[in-house]
Amino acid sequence: MLSVTGLRANVGDKEILRGLDLRIGPGEVHAIMGPNGSGKSTLAHVLSGREGYAVTGGTASFEGRDLLALEPEERAQLGLFLAFQYPVELPGVNNTYFLKSALNSIRKARGEDELDAVSFMRLIKEKLKVLHLDDSLLKRAVNAGFSGGEKKRNEIFQMALLEPKLAILDETDSGLDIDALRVVSEGVNALRSPERSMIVVTHYQRLLDYIEPDFVHVLYKGRIIRSGGKELALELEQHGYGWITDEGAAA
């Protein structure tokens, strides 16, 4: 599904990803943890095609395509989804209109029929229920004036609607209250399927209590320095990063 090898990326003169390897198979959930500034969001951005990063080495292929050669919208149309760490506000852009345009643009690129207003509204109501979101959100502008938690829930709601093949959730748990964390996790779990893979970026074990990962990776200074099963996250929770970064530094 996704295969990243030796990926290097700079912002300006600063090298942030420094030879990163990651392989994700269909239906797998991978958690990526790592201290602040280690490059987690950078990885998410580079994979989804954000401008401002210079890829200086390595490869990334997704569904057999050279991911790095594609425009951001082409990646989305191919089934890549990024739930933003900081969702962006679009003042005046109606949420329903935005979602419908996004969905239809993706459907069109896949050669599917565009959804008409009626079927779209039916679909959207269904997805709202899964995330316990109020439909007043639909009438508002995208993320504008949403609370931090609402923004994060809205990201997962978009994911539910767009049904990606690979979703990257960048700290979706931050800013969520205890109940919202449960609701969002249930939403994410409902979307788990043998065809859909996920990368879950988080700092905390508590999200992984809900969304059980198949693999856990530690990203440190632009590289994955340790990979393991879900028990790795528990160990990190107990010992902190020093435990492996020291070890990593020693190695």
Next chain:
Amino acid sequence: MTSTPAVEDIVGSEYEHGFTTEIESDTLPPGLDEDVVRAISARKGEPEFMTEWRLKAYRHWLTMTPPNWADVDHPPIDFQAISYYSAPKRPEDGPKSLDEVDPALLETYEKLGIPIEEQKALAGVAVDAVFDSVSVATTFRETLAEAGVIFCSISEAVHAYPELVKQYLGSVVPHTDNYFACLNAAVFSDGTFVYIPEGVRCPMELSTYFRINARNTGQFERTLIVAEAGSYVSYLEGCTAPQRDENQLHAAVVELIALDDAEIKYSTVQNWYPGDAQGRGGIYNFVTKRGDCRGARSKISWTQVETGSAITWKYPSCLLRGEDAVGEFYSVAVTKGRQQADTGTKMIHIGPNTRSTIVSKGISAGEGRQTYRGLVRIGQRAANARNHTQCDSLLIGDRCTANTVPYIEVKHPSANMEHEATTSKISDDQLFYCRARGLSEEDAVSMIVNGFCKEVFNELPMEFAVEAQKLLSISLEGAVG
């Protein structure tokens, strides 16, 4: 008599509405003097008072010089090179129904998607279509007549309602007002007259489509709308133009009069040919629009979406005379390529407790140049006057400019004024967010820009709002990248 404009003028599909129509025109040779003014008046069979009115304006015009204070550049206009009259040929008495209208004309309207056909009219839009300079087709007169509403061409009004015309024409924009308004008074070809009697709510939205067609004929429209006490009317004005080579001068005058408790809503979507990529051949749009809130509690709102023209010089204004009168101005103006726009509004608070709202959204792309020029004046008698002004500019790319020039004059201490101004760019974050959801860059820009203009589009009648959004998207195609 001019022949069909050359087809080689039509350059590909750069301009969606850029085609010309084969119609025989009855055109005066270029040039302007008293004889031309008399000839225009004669061709329209006008009564003596109109001829004199025109001549007075013409003589005054000779004493004036073109204004140069607006922030726009263009070569001097040769007023002697312009032909001041062009009327489509038609049966002696003019068409009584669509069957009598020149089929080539109807075809033009079809191409433009103008709702002149029955079904569209049934949808509630009565159309008084202006082709070149003379009105050629009017629908739904009867329904309007039943309500007592007069909706006809100015030429017709001059004959049928001379008293109303004498009373109101030039009463809001006198011929002495400015250079272009004065020229218009001398040579205006036609336009629309609307009269809503006391207490009547106009049963449908009134709509006029303008189109500039015969080569080199300046278009001098004149619109006069009178809303008697307690009446209401919503008027839509939209226009597109065929692509052509020479600059075309358009100097329209619009006068609105609202008496006690009357309300006039005037909406415009303007999409004239802006010129080619080098800025050649676009329309010069020098318009004087003014509404007079003469009565107590009267209200006039201007809503405009301006995407076309090479040069726009336009300040729809409100004179708030009656106490508690309300003036509103909602505007979206787009300049791209080499377009220049100097536009804004004037809110003149004369009566007590008068209120005004100004919402201006300027979008500049390419080498577009845009100035918002707004005047809010609170007069000596205007106790408790209130104004809220919001001026937002959105820049796309780094070669365009946007300026805001607010003038404020306050002569009463109780005035309450608020002014907000912002300038922003479409952020990379916003673009990336949209693209990461599968939207193309162009769709993303159009979506963000439409969002930026939301407050103004909300003021437009539904159908018009949809068209305006479409127009905005079309006009910003290729603006980013």
